[in-house]
Amino acid sequence: MPTITLGANRINQMPVLLTNTSSAVKSYKSNLEEFRLNLLTIDSSVCDLEDVISSVKASTEIQEVKRESLDRLNQDINNFVTDVVQIDKDVADTINRSRDDFYDKYYYLKPQSEKSWWEKFKDGCKKVVEWCEEHWKEIVIGILFITIGAILTALTGGTFFAAFIVGLKAALISGFISGGINAIGTTISLLIKGEGLEKALQKGLESFGDGFASGFMWGGIFAGGAQSMAAVLKFSRSGTLFLGGKQWQMFSPNNFAGKNIGPFKIWSPNSIGNPNSGGTLLKIGRTFRIDFEAGKQLFHIHITHNLYNGLPVFVRSIRWIFDPARRDVHVRLTSLLGGIIGALEERKSKGETDIFRDK
Numbered sequence: 001m002p003t004i005t006l007g008a009n010r011i012n013q014m015p016v017l018l019t020n021t022s023s024a025v026k027s028y029k030s031n032l033e034e035f036r037l038n039l040l041t042i043d044s045s046v047c048d049l050e051d052v053i054s055s056v057k058a059s060t061e062i063q064e065v066k067r068e069s070l071d072r073l074n075q076d077i078n079n080f081v082t083d084v085v086q087i088d089k090d091v092a093d094t095i096n097r098s099r100d101d102f103y104d105k106y107y108y109l110k111p112q113s114e115k116s117w118w119e120k121f122k123d124g125c126k127k128v129v130e131w132c133e134e135h136w137k138e139i140v141i142g143i144l145f146i147t148i149g150a151i152l153t154a155l156t157g158g159t160f161f162a163a164f165i166v167g168l169k170a171a172l173i174s175g176f177i178s179g180g181i182n183a184i185g186t187t188i189s190l191l192i193k194g195e196g197l198e199k200a201l202q203k204g205l206e207s208f209g210d211g212f213a214s215g216f217m218w219g220g221i222f223a224g225g226a227q228s229m230a231a232v233l234k235f236s237r238s239g240t241l242f243l244g245g246k247q248w249q250m251f252s253p254n255n256f257a258g259k260n261i262g263p264f265k266i267w268s269p270n271s272i273g274n275p276n277s278g279g280t281l282l283k284i285g286r287t288f289r290i291d292f293e294a295g296k297q298l299f300h301i302h303i304t305h306n307l308y309n310g311l312p313v314f315v316r317s318i319r320w321i322f323d324p325a326r327r328d329v330h331v332r333l334t335s336l337l338g339g340i341i342g343a344l345e346e347r348k349s350k351g352e353t354d355i356f357r358d359k
Contacts, residue, residue: 131213134213135210135213138216139213139216141221142171142216142219142220142221143168143171143220144224145167145220145221145223145225146164146167147164148224148228149163149167149223149224149228150163150164150167150224150227152227152228152231152232153227153230153294155235155242155243156240156242156277157234157238157240157242157277158231158277158294163227166227166294166295166298167220167223167224167227167298168220168223170220170223170298170335171216171220171223171335171338172219173320173335173339174218174220174222174335174336174338174339174342175211175212175213175215175216175219175339175342176212176339177215177335177338177340177342177343178214178215178216178218178219178338178339178342178343178346179208179210179211179212179215180208180211180339181211181339181340182207182211182212182214182343182347183204183205183207183208183211185343185347186203186204186207187200187201187203187204190204207346211342211346211347214343214345215338215339215343217342218339218342218345219335219338219339219342221338222299222333222334222335223298223299223334223338225299226278226294226299226334227294227298229278229292229299230277230278230279230292230293230294231277231278231294233269233277233279233281233292234269234270234278234294235250237253237254237269237271237272237279238253238272239251240253253272254272258280258283264283265280265282265283266281266282267280267281268280268283276293276297277293277294277295278291278292278293278294279291279292287303287304287327288301288302288303289301289302297323297330297332298332298334299332299333299337300330300331300332300334301330301331301333302328302329302331303328304329305324305328305329307329308322308329321335
């Protein structure tokens with residue numbers, strides 16, 4: 001940017017103003033000269049105007065000097081402006097030539113508005129790489145548990161790929177829940193502490209990534225754990241393992257069909273013909289159950305329709321949490337618990353458990 005950009009308009013107006021002034025002086029001089037000539041035609045016998053004529057002549061000469069001075073000043077200013085503009089252009093050209101070298105050395109100082117789309121894309125990729133370097137452990141732990149759950153599901157007659165996708169989906173939902181909680185908590189905390197809205201939103205967005213990683217890990221733990229428990233429940237009922245493409249009968253089926261202890265029923269695997277791998281770990285009364293399945297339900301509990309219908313409409317509409325069935329309602333806890341615990345763990349690790357507490 002030229003160094004005199006802000007004052008260029010006013011400087012460029014000076015020659016015009018001086019030219020106008022010079023023209024006004026020239027016109028005034030012409031009028032005086034015409035007035036002097038008219039005075040000379042008056043007969044001296046009528047009125048002696050010699051002093052007046054002398055005065056007008058002197059004034060005309062003064063105006064001529066002024067006009068010449070203004071013309072010289074105008075020319076000097078024009079030369080000055082030309083020199084300044086040329087110097088300014090040379091400086092701007094020098095800055096522009098060295099700008100790329102400067103930003104190559106100090107790239108972090110380059111304004112976002114001057115970056116090309118390719119540079120912005122590379123910045124985004126760099127942030128993703130940095131995020132992966134910082135959170136690879138959480139991601140690996142989550143995927144490891146999902147993989148273990150999918151392997152055990154396959155060993156008990158299920159499909160590895162289908163079980164892996166179900167677990168991965170649950171972990172991703174947990175990541176978004178945790179990231180959202182973390183981002184909202186950080187933004188509110190900074191606003192309470194007096195930070196500006198723009199900075200608070202920026203920090204909140206950055207904290208979303210941290211919360212997502214933690215939530216993904218815990219979601220993967222819950223998903224893989226639920227599938228593993230479902231596989232154990234199924235194996236305890238069928239006594240069958242699938243290894244090397246062959247079926248291995250380890251013991252007689254239906255040895256475990258649930259045990260009643262008063263109003264409680266514990267360890268009740270689904271029947272062998274049930275397409276849902278898993279079963280009930282604990283049942284209280286006729287409705288409340290804690291179940292584990294290898295499919296989309298994973299770790300969940302059952303509640304009555306009356307309890308479900310008493311919840312706010314917007315809560316009941318969250319289908320990845322609630323799955324109304326004919327007899328009761330499944331409450332999917334895998335992603336919900338994973339997201340909440342992930343957010344709490346992340347905020348606790350940074351000393352932000354209480355969003356209203358100053359650091």
